[in-house]
Amino acid sequence: MAGSVNIKDVARHAGVSVGTVSNVLNRTDRVRSDTRARVEAAIAELHFVRNESARQLRAQRSRIAGVLVLDITNPFFTEVARGVEDVLGAAGLSVVLCDSDTDEDRQDRYIQLLTEQRVQGVLVVPVGPIDRQVTRLRRQGISVVLLDSEAPEGLACSVSVDDVGGGRSAVQHLLALGHRRVAFVGGKGRESQVADRAKGAHVAFLQHDEPGAELVSVTARALTIEGGYEAATQLLGMPEAHRPTAAFCSNDLLALGMLRELSAEGVSVPDDFSIVGYDDIDFAAAATVPLSSVRQPARDLGQLAGELLLEEASGLAHEHRQAVLGTELVVRASTAPPRRKSARRARRA
Amino acid sequence: MAGSVNIKDVARHAGVSVGTVSNVLNRTDRVRSDTRARVEAAIAELHFVRNESARQLRAQRSRIAGVLVLDITNPFFTEVARGVEDVLGAAGLSVVLCDSDTDEDRQDRYIQLLTEQRVQGVLVVPVGPIDRQVTRLRRQGISVVLLDSEAPEGLACSVSVDDVGGGRSAVQHLLALGHRRVAFVGGKGRESQVADRAKGAHVAFLQHDEPGAELVSVTARALTIEGGYEAATQLLGMPEAHRPTAAFCSNDLLALGMLRELSAEGVSVPDDFSIVGYDDIDFAAAATVPLSSVRQPARDLGQLAGELLLEEASGLAHEHRQAVLGTELVVRASTAPPRRKSARRARRA
DNA sequence: CACTCTGTATGAATCGTTCTACGGAGCAGC
DNA sequence: GCTGCTCCGTAGAACGATTCATACAGAGTG
Known part of the structure; x- marks a missing residue:
């Protein structure tokens, strides 16, 4: 059965109070090593897994950031997402990827979902004007960075491409x-x-x-x-x-x-x-x-956006910035001078 | 400020009890229409957004399912994810996509994350043997379906390809x-x-x-x-x-x-x-x-897996099944008989 | 011995929502 | 007028983890 074993079960099993178990989980150094060992043994034995909902409820904030892109089957966007992951993952945040499929309703549904989850932040490649949603997120204390799109001055940070x-x-x-x-x-x-x-x-x-x-x-x-x-x-x-x-x-x-x-x-x-x-x-x-x-520097784009998000979420004084990255034309084989008029025309099927 | 307005603020503002607000949110029909209107007005006015952590804590389960794939930049997997989305989205579940990048540690971290979130279910394209993780998820009451990999008899549902x-x-x-x-x-x-x-x-x-x-x-x-x-x-x-x-x-x-x-x-x-x-x-x-x-029928694979997950999560009597889908060789232009011995050899650079 | 200080552990309050048990009002039937 | 409904609404106890104020033991000091 097990169903759900909670911190109280662990405490009872280890013969300590719940506060101590919580300390083992979060401020390990505050607890004597033999007590800690006992608690850790109990955790292992009971297969305790922390309930993140309860934790979040208390903490008023989750350890998750959402990335909302236009088309998850387009490798450009998944590359951007990887860039975000590089930076946020290193900062201990988990990244979840959502796919608006270039549909405003879906975009709004996901924004609603992320808001209800009280995520740390949202990085979004917007479909259409998004000022209202940004304001709403901000009101809930959620950081927002616009990806691949320039934010109106003062609204949010953004990382876009020229x-x-x-x-x-x-x-x-x-x-x-x-x-x-x-x-x-x-x-x-x-x-x-x-x-x-x-x-x-x-x-x-x-x-x-x-x-x-x-x-x-x-x-x-x-x-x-x-x-x-x-x-x-x-x-x-x-x-x-x-x-x-x-x-x-x-x-x-x-x-x-x-x-x-x-x-x-x-x-x-x-x-x-x-x-x-x-x-x-x-x-x-x-x-x-x-x-x-x-x-487009996809991965850089994601990384920079991740950094801006962290900066905003850190709560320090923060001025919204609009970063604009450059592009680079890569010439390969699909372009050449046009055929001269006299040359044979393309055959129609 | 606003910070976080909760159901209590809404109740006060609308002059009703918190229970009534909750009823407006969840069992709309149980509340008289004029009361409901008052509550809805208060919600709109205060910009109330439900705190999903608290809801989850109470409900003991979230409305989210996780999809964990090997390589998010490979369109095959994103197509599978879309199939999952088709089915779970229709059932009112939100889908979050996670990328193990074919790394067992990352896979395990994401599974841990999803477990802590007490998600409804996890659909995973496994890296290496995964029996232990499946057992662990199951122990927390989380449904699991293996994607693109056949589960050992009785361990879990799986949808794979021959x-x-x-x-x-x-x-x-x-x-x-x-x-x-x-x-x-x-x-x-x-x-x-x-x-x-x-x-x-x-x-x-x-x-x-x-x-x-x-x-x-x-x-x-x-x-x-x-x-x-x-x-x-x-x-x-x-x-x-x-x-x-x-x-x-x-x-x-x-x-x-x-x-x-x-x-x-x-x-x-x-x-x-x-x-x-x-x-x-x-x-x-x-x-x-x-x-x-x-x-490979990627989208079908995702859809079928989504259906199996819903079935398992519904809590009805459920027998784990191993679905194996067929493949179809699509012959296009990249295959032909080998050049005869006498023909010129490929030039080396 | 009285005192303070330090290192540990405790227990209760708290986060925001849901849900159950309950109660009051209004109404029908006798 | 009493009983038994239905309809709406309320109060308050959960859910599980965190954290802060507090307690206590033991060491150190005078």
Whole structure:
């Protein structure tokens, strides 16, 4: 049976008071070594496991932090989570990972859950505006750091990436190669990250200032491999005269999906079409046509966010900071100058 | 301030007793509608958020289930987690994801954490033998289901995949194509899944019974893309006479890494070398040389495990069951008959 | 011997919620 | 008017660990 053995059972079994057992658990040095040994023996014998709910109730705070990401199947976010884990784990906090699946309702449910748990802190990659939820968390004394998204001044700490710059560098690269019609592939969602990457793409076009150059917007159902298939199909459906010769995809999943679908349809990358992705996940380099991609320092992002959270949670004087990390364009094999007009056209399926 | 407003504050503010507030929260129908409205107004006004620790303490059980996987950056496991979420989320349980990173210590720490939290249940992809931990969890009244690994009869429910069968079908495919020297690529770990896949590979060889056919074992540092690069290097380092003409990799990460490294070294897949992966993650189909792979029904696996957990946790009479799901070999472009002897050899870098 | 000081152990109060036993009000039936 | 309901609401005892004020024993000091 055993059901649940508590500190009182341990105390009785060891012939001491509950206070002493608690001391063995939490302030080991305050108890004589023979007493401690007796208590520890009782703990082992009865298979006592501390009830964290009771502990938390008393302590008014848990030893857990939550990480809430947009898409747990996207390696970029799991890499970020690992970065968080690196830092918080070392500080003795446990990290639990939650997946909003880019759904505001799910995001809010998880935030509610974490609030009810009175976690130490929450690191969240937000879906849509999140000011209200941040205020609510703060009101419960829960630290918040925004991940991969810049917080409004004074609202919270945030660690983001210069997505405008990243988007710009991707498109500059394509323009420099000689492409004039470039697709920007985004999703239906209104993630600020994607919007910023799009903005960066526009900036690159404005700076380029070549007459006739055109940025075409393509919208996939979701920022997934599937979405990439779909976006490729959309591109192939365009009349050749207006079809872009290159695409900047707002993440690598899209880019890999598009790469695959184009190859399957006989469009050669990079000879017939160039692709730049975003995130530089491991799979980007591992693609057989290794993908040019805008690298985000995912692990660093997570680590820095973890540090900011610890700083805020420590209760010391704390000024919210907005860290913005840089990106790095990694050029691989999926980008090349466009084929000359005279060359044979991509075969349609 | 606000700090923490509790049910008592709400009661005072609404002019009722704490019991009534609790009833509004938990058994809404037992309270007259005007009273309820008053309480709800007070809750909203004071920004009351239920303290889940106290609730759990009283209820002796949380509304959370934990999923503990080997590698959170491997899309196979996150897909399994989504399957679990599908089922448990619908049942009103929240799911938290933990990453053992194939490390027994980390695994044990997370199990300890989940035990202290008195979660409803734990779904775990085990690292090494786990009987002791299962017994311990069970003793605390926590349900356990093993994922992707078959539990010893009577110990726990488990949902696994016929890895021996999967391994066999992969290697049978290669043998049928005419390969005679085949590499099995595993890792340093002692995961039972990998061992079973290796066993399946051996079975295929035994059944094939062709003199001179040879199964070569290659060990990567880890079952990751990096590990795949490394395994490819090992293969390329072998004297050509003994070098396998095909590899069965124990997961897709390895396979994709190997595919990439071989391509980079001028070895063409599948012309010079065939590769079969395992898991059939989305990235496998999306590789530019789409990967032949043994598909595991990841999401189904998670869903079924979730259902078994709910059944066990419901407290009804419950017999532990071992579900074993089948695999399906998905043949794509990374496998082909071996090049004839006379053909040119792969160029070394 | 009286005193203080130090090192240990104790016991009760506390955290916030749930839930059971109970009570008062209103109503029907006799 | 009494009994027996139902409906709503209340009071207070749990749940299990932590912690603080306190007690006590023994050593050291004068």
